[in-house]
Each structure stands twice: as structure tokens, then as C-alpha cells.
Amino acid sequence: MTDAGPAWPQRRLATMLGIAAVMLSLGTAAIAQTAPGTPAATTSAPTRTTTPDPAPAQGISAPAPTRGVTTPPTTAAPAAPVAPATPTTSAPASPTPVPPTAAPLQPAMPTIASAEATSLVSANVLAAARAVITTNDGIVLSEISLSTFEQVVLVYRAPANSLPTIAAALTILDANSVSADRTIYSLTQGKPRVYARAITAWPRMRACPVAGNITIGVLDGPVAIAALAKSADIVEKSFGTGPAQPIATAHGTAVTGILVGGISGDEPGLLPHTHIRHAAVFRDHADGTRAEIDLVAAGLDWLKGEQVRVINFSFAGPENAVLSALLSALARDGIALVAAAGNTSPGTAQGPAFPAQHGDVLAITALDTRMVAARDANQGDFVDLAAPGVDIYVPTPEGGGRYASGTSFAAPFASALLALQLANAPRLSPGIAALILLESAIDLGSTGKDPVFGAGLIQANPQLCGLL
Numbered sequence: 001m002t003d004a005g006p007a008w009p010q011r012r013l014a015t016m017l018g019i020a021a022v023m024l025s026l027g028t029a030a031i032a033q034t035a036p037g038t039p040a041a042t043t044s045a046p047t048r049t050t051t052p053d054p055a056p057a058q059g060i061s062a063p064a065p066t067r068g069v070t071t072p073p074t075t076a077a078p079a080a081p082v083a084p085a086t087p088t089t090s091a092p093a094s095p096t097p098v099p100p101t102a103a104p105l106q107p108a109m110p111t112i113a114s115a116e117a118t119s120l121v122s123a124n125v126l127a128a129a130r131a132v133i134t135t136n137d138g139i140v141l142s143e144i145s146l147s148t149f150e151q152v153v154l155v156y157r158a159p160a161n162s163l164p165t166i167a168a169a170l171t172i173l174d175a176n177s178v179s180a181d182r183t184i185y186s187l188t189q190g191k192p193r194v195y196a197r198a199i200t201a202w203p204r205m206r207a208c209p210v211a212g213n214i215t216i217g218v219l220d221g222p223v224a225i226a227a228l229a230k231s232a233d234i235v236e237k238s239f240g241t242g243p244a245q246p247i248a249t250a251h252g253t254a255v256t257g258i259l260v261g262g263i264s265g266d267e268p269g270l271l272p273h274t275h276i277r278h279a280a281v282f283r284d285h286a287d288g289t290r291a292e293i294d295l296v297a298a299g300l301d302w303l304k305g306e307q308v309r310v311i312n313f314s315f316a317g318p319e320n321a322v323l324s325a326l327l328s329a330l331a332r333d334g335i336a337l338v339a340a341a342g343n344t345s346p347g348t349a350q351g352p353a354f355p356a357q358h359g360d361v362l363a364i365t366a367l368d369t370r371m372v373a374a375r376d377a378n379q380g381d382f383v384d385l386a387a388p389g390v391d392i393y394v395p396t397p398e399g400g401g402r403y404a405s406g407t408s409f410a411a412p413f414a415s416a417l418l419a420l421q422l423a424n425a426p427r428l429s430p431g432i433a434a435l436i437l438l439e440s441a442i443d444l445g446s447t448g449k450d451p452v453f454g455a456g457l458i459q460a461n462p463q464l465c466g467l468l
Helices: 007-034 123-135 160-173 196-200 209-213 246-260 293-305 321-332 411-424 430-440
Strands: 114-122 139-146 151-159 178-181 215-220 233-238 275-280 283-285 288-290 310-313 336-340 361-367 385-388 392-395 401-404
Touching (some): 123 160, 196 385, 246 275, 321 336, 336 430, 411 430
Parallel strands (some): 310 336
Antiparallel strands (some): 139 151
């Protein structure tokens, strides 16, 4: 029998030490894997593990290791790399900065348009109807009581997608309720018919620079300056006695309004930036609107002192020697004179036509958009030219507009055109300026000058306002 007594404690101790080494190694790896904040190593050498000798079976003696002889350890299969608890070959890496996280974009909520609506409900459910509207995010704008119908019109604003819900709920409250959009209606009147510029080839602009270099005189009834274009320089002087009355004011405002335009802007004036000196000599009387010769003379004297270059006469009457003498004197002083040809009186073939019949005055008749002479316009050899004068849209003293017909409203077109001629050529005599208008007119009616249209329809030249 072999004696194994002394070697057994040594082998047992070696085995226990081997087991302890394995357990220590496994515990260290577990700690490394679970320790927070420990950076992981990128590489690790495989762990060499020494396998302890198996415990000898009872009754069998294991050979004792020979002292001084090293037994090579058994190498196990490489295990998964285990990060060491504390790296020894490199310094800990600096933490990577984390960019700030932007707040996630919220999806835009769709905008629900609001709309105005109206509902017709019975008066006895009014309170409940209000509640229906407000419950559905609506706002009641107004309530109109229809006493004879025993109903109420509710006007409200609500989200467009809520309107059907409101209408349905109101129908439950009142089976006879009706809901609809808040419809807006317009008057059935059209825009003013304005044709005068087109048939006279008047430059299509609101301002003519050279028009500011000349002053036009108007002898007429009172003018409502507040109703006319603010761009014009208008000065009025009254020569009548008593307050201005509607008829005279309407006529004077219309005549000067054709020249400069009204504040409504429906029809711009022919010369909106010109200078106007308006002598108000007509007044309304019990027997009609009139101006005495002495007031006309006083008005002409004032206009001459204001250094006007053109005077517009939109009236007619019997010939008068005093007025004739004054007209001749004005013509000699280089002032161009333009007058309405006059209108026939009921039951007469020819009405008064002075001062249009004066030899130094340019007489203007009226025609319409069809180039047809106004049916009540005077005719005769004294007629020089034709201009638009039927259904002319003119300013009113109240600031609106109206249609007017007559040779009174044709004369301002010729006055404006003469003023442009003289503004472009200040040394031009009134006679030569009038001759230019006669030669540039469109012949109408019989060939050449005739008693109906004179030389024809006046025509503007775009070059007069610096336009080619």
C-alpha cells in the first residue's frame, strides 16, 4: 500500500487555491460589467485560466507534484472580451458633447375661416336661438325685430364649419326658421356713361402740365367749390343780389365741373389742375334764373382784371349793344371768347343766341354719342363748331353727379381746348387759335361748314399736353 499521507494536504490546498482564483476572476468581470460610468475597452487579451486538478476520488491517491517542476496550465477557449475595471493603458476619453435637442415642431393647426350668416326665427325662441349660436363659437352681431312678422332676424359670425350645425339646431327650436348667408345687395345703377373724351380724342390723363399756365374765366351762376376737384385753383366772385338758389348753383357747378372735375372722380375734369375765375352773375328769381346786363358787365370787368385768357359763356339771350362793345374790347385785348349756341324755345325754330352770334365769339353747338346734333340746339351760319353736349355726366353741388344736356355743356369742351392751344403758344392770338380748332375738326353733316355742325366735331391733339 502506498503512503499518501503527507502529499494530500498539499494537493487539497492547491485545488482550493485554483477554485478561489477562478471565482475571483469571475467576480471581477461581473463587477466590471455592472459598474456604472466605467468606460469600455475596445480590445482585451484573452484570459489564461489554470484549470485546478480534479479532486481525487476517495481511496485514490493523486500523484504529488514534483518540487521545482512547473506544470504548464491548460489554456481554455477564448472567452468574450471582458472590460477591465480600470484601464491601465490609456487615459479615460473625454465625454462627447451632446448637441441640444430642438423642440419638436408642432403641426400647424388649420385655420377655420369665419363667416357671417343670418337666421330668421320666431320671437318666442330668441333667447334659445342666441344660446345655440354662442354654444357653437358664434357671436351675435345684431338682432332686427320684424314685429309684423312676429319674427327676429339674427345676424351672427361663426366658424364656417359651424354654420350648418347652428342652422340645424335652430330648425329644432323653430321648424319655420330659415338660415342663410349674410347677402349684400347693390343698386342696379350702372357707371356713368362717359363718352365725351373718346369722341374728342381728349388725352386720357388726369393732369395736363401746361394747363397750370393759363387761367379760364367762367360767367355763370354760383359754383359749389367744395364739390369740385381739389386740384384746381378756383376763385369765385358773386355779383348777384340775394342768396344762391339750387337751379343757378347746379348750372354753374356743372359748367366749371366739366373743366376741372368733381370730387366723386366719376368723370375727371378736362383740365383738373387749371386756374378758374368764376363770376357768379346769375340768380334764381320767381320768374326764372337770370342775370341783368349790368351784372354781366361787372363780371366781365372782374375777369379781365384777373388776366384770364379764355372766357366761357354758357348762356344765351337777346343781342345787346353794351355787351357787344365789351366783347369786342375783350377780343382786342387777346382774350378768347367761347359761347353756347343756345337752345330753341318750345314752339320756336330759333332761340336767343347772343353772345354766340357775336363775330369775335366762337359759337358751339351740342351733339350726342352718335354724332347727331342735339334736337333743341340752335342752328345757323353763326355756328362754328360742335362738341359733346347730350347726356354729359356733370358734378352736382352735393358732391355727386347727374346727366345734363344742352349747348351750355358743350361750350366748356371748346374753352378747354382753346386754353390748351394758348398755353402751348402764349403769343398766339385768339383768332389763330380758333382757326386751328376749325381746321382740325371732323367734318359732319354737309361737306364743309354747315348751319348744324359748323366746321364739325372738335378734336384734341395729344401734343398739346406733351403727349405723342
